[in-house]
Structure formats: structure tokens, C-alpha cells
Amino acid sequence: MARTKEFDPDAALQSALELFWRRGYEATSMADLVDHLGIGRASIYATFGNKHELYLKAMDRYGETRDPRLIAELSQPGPVLPAVRALVRRFAAESAAPESRRHGCFITNTAAELAPHDPAAARRVEISWEHIETPLHAALVRAKAQGELPDDRDPRALARMLFVVMQGVRVVGKASGDPARVRDAAEQALALLD
Incomplete structure (x- = not known):
């Protein structure tokens, strides 16, 4: 049986967007994302992909709120x-x-x-x-x-x-x-x- 996510992916994406916006892409590490989002690295990868893919998803989210x-x-x-x-x-x-x-x-x-x-x-x-x-x-x-x-x-x-x-x-x-x-x-x- 598949495990259910223990976090809200939508809220996590918004939180990642805010962190990237504040710090920039290069200055934000995966460790920063783990700490800021309060979710494990494996969960980030499983839900959003790598840091670059997460950043692109954050850009898409920002575009939705133009x-x-x-x-x-x-x-x-x-x-x-x-x-x-x-x-x-x-x-x-x-x-x-x-x-x-x-x-x-x-x-x-x-x-x-x-x-x-x-x-x-x-x-x-x-x-x-x-x-x-x-x-x-x-x-x-x-x-x-x-x-x-x-x-x-x-x-x-x-x-x-x-x-x-x-x-x-x-x-x-x-x-x-x-x-x-x-x-x-x-x-x-x-x-x-x-």
C-alpha cells in the first residue's frame, strides 16, 4: 500500500517559492530547502524532483499568480x-x-x-x-x-x-x-x- 504524503505539496511549493525568491537559486541549497519546508530530502525529490526542477515548478507557480x-x-x-x-x-x-x-x-x-x-x-x-x-x-x-x-x-x-x-x-x-x-x-x- 502506498504511503500518503505527510505534507501539503501545494503549501510546500509555495514555501519553496518564497525561499528561492528571498535567497535566489544558487544561494539556496537542498539543506536550506529541507530546513525551510520541514520535510525530508527524499520527500522533496519524490514530489518535486531535484532542486532545479523544484525551482522551475516555483517559477510556474509564480506565473500562475501573475x-x-x-x-x-x-x-x-x-x-x-x-x-x-x-x-x-x-x-x-x-x-x-x-x-x-x-x-x-x-x-x-x-x-x-x-x-x-x-x-x-x-x-x-x-x-x-x-x-x-x-x-x-x-x-x-x-x-x-x-x-x-x-x-x-x-x-x-x-x-x-x-x-x-x-x-x-x-x-x-x-x-x-x-x-x-x-x-x-x-x-x-x-x-x-x-
Whole structure:
């Protein structure tokens, strides 16, 4: 007869995500995971696989909880640019918040730490980024169709630029004690929408 799990795999995965988010992939050992999750190494391997597989599952979990407001905010009827501006400003404000300074964004952290040499992590980073850039592009296409953007503006290029700024403020917000730095960068990027 098979033994039943003596722990909640869903709660364990969430706990692993939090540890990886706080410490990073390389700085988190299997011993750290065993201690933090409070379950045995064999149970971790049997349920999640090795540390890398667990990390990828944590990335997937993080992706499941991505910001549901983003699409709702950008797809409201009426003028589009106020929603785009609000989104970029929200990213900047969240990036400068004390909690963000400690942990940053899990996907952005992974992009810097693992994506250059880990194809599986890089794929997940790309998917996550597409979930931001694609609705942003669609919103800017609508803005141009509604006459909110000047004719010489390229919605795809603007979406990419705003996306890169949004990711950049996450990195700088994590490392900087000066919230004006990310706020000013966001406002300068938004000026390109005029």
C-alpha cells in the first residue's frame, strides 16, 4: 500500500517559492530547502524532483499568480493612455516599496541569475514577459487607432520600450534607496507617449 504524503505539496511549493525568491537559486541549497519546508530530502525529490526542477515548478507557480489587474486595466473601454500611464507608475511605485527592495521581482531576479545559461528558466522568463508586453502592445495599438498616439509612434516599439523600463525599475528599485530614481525614469519614459 502506498504511503500518503505527510505534507501539503501545494503549501510546500509555495514555501519553496518564497525561499528561492528571498535567497535566489544558487544561494539556496537542498539543506536550506529541507530546513525551510520541514520535510525530508527524499520527500522533496519524490514530489518535486531535484532542486532545479523544484525551482522551475516555483517559477510556474509564480506565473500562475501573475498580476490579474494588468489585462483588466489595459482593456477598459475609453481612452487607453491613462491606463498605460497608471500601469507604468504602479510598477515604479511597487518597485520602490520597501518589500520590493528586499526581494525584487522573482522573474526579474531569475532573468539576471539563471536565464543567460539555463534554457528552461529563460523560456519561463520569456513567457512571463510576454504576459506583460503583449497586452501593453495591444493597448497601444488601440490608443493609436483612437488617435491618442501621434501617427509617427510605433505601438510595438513603444510597448517594448515601456516593458524594458518597467523591468529596469524593478532591478533599480531592488537595489536603490532612492524612490525618485525609479519614479523619474518612469515619467521620462511616459513622456514619449505625448
